[in-house]
Amino acid sequence: xxxxxPTGAIxxxxxxxxxxxxxxxxxxxxxxGGCERPVRMEGHRLDVHAATGEIVREIVDSDLPAGQLLxxxxxxxxxxxxxxxxxxxxxTYHLVTAGLSGGKGIGASVAAHPRVFATFTAPSFGPxxxxxxxxRCRCGRLHPDGGPALGTPLKPDRYDYRAAVLxxxxxxxxxxxxxxxxxxxxxxxxxxxxxxxxxxxxxxYAKVAEYQRRGAVHFHAVIRLDGPDGAEDTPPTWAxxxxxxxxxxxAARLAETPGPVLDGHAHxxxxxxxxxxxxxxxxxxxxxxxxxxxxVAAYIAKYATKGAESxxxxxxxxxxxxxxDLIGVEVxxxxxxxxxxxxxxxxxxxxxxxxxxxxxxxxxxxGHFSTKxxxxxxxxxxxxxxxxxxxxxxxxxxxAAAGHPLPDPDTVLxxxxxxxxxxxxxxxxxxxxxxxxxxxSDTEGDSTWTGDETN
Numbered sequence: 001x002x003x004x005x006p007t008g009a010i011x012x013x014x015x016x017x018x019x020x021x022x023x024x025x026x027x028x029x030x031x032x033g034g035c036e037r038p039v040r041m042e043g044h045r046l047d048v049h050a051a052t053g054e055i056v057r058e059i060v061d062s063d064l065p066a067g068q069l070l071x072x073x074x075x076x077x078x079x080x081x082x083x084x085x086x087x088x089x090x091x092t093y094h095l096v097t098a099g100l101s102g103g104k105g106i107g108a109s110v111a112a113h114p115r116v117f118a119t120f121t122a123p124s125f126g127p128x129x130x131x132x133x134x135x136r137c138r139c140g141r142l143h144p145d146g147g148p149a150l151g152t153p154l155k156p157d158r159y160d161y162r163a164a165v166l167x168x169x170x171x172x173x174x175x176x177x178x179x180x181x182x183x184x185x186x187x188x189x190x191x192x193x194x195x196x197x198x199x200x201x202x203x204x205y206a207k208v209a210e211y212q213r214r215g216a217v218h219f220h221a222v223i224r225l226d227g228p229d230g231a232e233d234t235p236p237t238w239a240x241x242x243x244x245x246x247x248x249x250x251a252a253r254l255a256e257t258p259g260p261v262l263d264g265h266a267h268x269x270x271x272x273x274x275x276x277x278x279x280x281x282x283x284x285x286x287x288x289x290x291x292x293x294x295x296v297a298a299y300i301a302k303y304a305t306k307g308a309e310s311x312x313x314x315x316x317x318x319x320x321x322x323x324x325d326l327i328g329v330e331v332x333x334x335x336x337x338x339x340x341x342x343x344x345x346x347x348x349x350x351x352x353x354x355x356x357x358x359x360x361x362x363x364x365x366x367g368h369f370s371t372k373x374x375x376x377x378x379x380x381x382x383x384x385x386x387x388x389x390x391x392x393x394x395x396x397x398x399x400a401a402a403g404h405p406l407p408d409p410d411t412v413l414x415x416x417x418x419x420x421x422x423x424x425x426x427x428x429x430x431x432x433x434x435x436x437x438x439x440x441s442d443t444e445g446d447s448t449w450t451g452d453e454t455n
Contacts, residue, residue, distance in 0.1 A: 116279050
């Protein structure tokens, strides 16, 4: 149910209805697709015919119904902008699905390639409250699902907050080491040198980072074996799902990345003992036991729009001063300690390259949430361009139907100058934008996979 419209918004719309064009105003706002924090720009744009010098179209900020050019924020975080995050989620869903079942320029034969869904967890930094198998915690209580104590240390004074923060900061480097070891293990099992592997096999993957309740990053990944030319190339017969699974287990056990030396202790980071690898057998919802392509794609896409704030109760924006920025905000004690640990470690000269203060709100993790190898499938950029081309085609159709056909873009020079003028919506704009926000009941592709909280 939509909230009742505020009085201020109604007054703004009433004034515009008397002195302006309400329909064009609504059209400009609705083109944002429900974006809650659009970027406001001031300036102008000229479309000039390259051959004649004729001005074929002119856009000036003062002539726009909102008085400024409004651009979608394109923030992937659901806590910042639900509408833009939903677009990002769906793009990620299609990206992952294309690499599992084909589509978006990827042939359907890719569905026959060996592929698994693997979850790589963080090591333990101290015992935390959990629900092992849905049962009682070691503290003796039966915590409800989603309870506030889950993921928090049993003994906060003995929890290794420094190692937890440094793990997040090195998780991306550890993943890179893992992919190197995976290729080594595949070559070893095939009885060939690693340099020869590229001539007969390619490893492709798409992964997403997720925060556990304890604030540690872990990875969910689709890992697929292709022929040397990628998704369109059939892998050799010896490259089976079982061989891939075995190689992943060995590579995850061997992979490690060095960390800093603090107080005489040399940190080295490895994945946790919990490693879950599930073969992806079917391309759709065709069985009760098989892990399906659509379920995997939905799960990865779901977490592509979530950050540390969703699981750990931290902030969803950078911190400038931990003293003032953490006053009066709903941050859990555990997240607060992780943030402060980032801030303190970030002051050490030997950790300057980790930029822990900049990423304190991310609990030290500074990597991309959603990544893929080059040959896995289509890119997010290609999906955005496809959507932009579609919208441009619709604009041209409408202009032609109104008797104002636009010139061929290949014959037009675009001269524009825009400057940042702020963010956000007025009360009236918020009312219009609310009508285009994604419906909370849309659960396309939700998965029942949850994954257990580790210590």
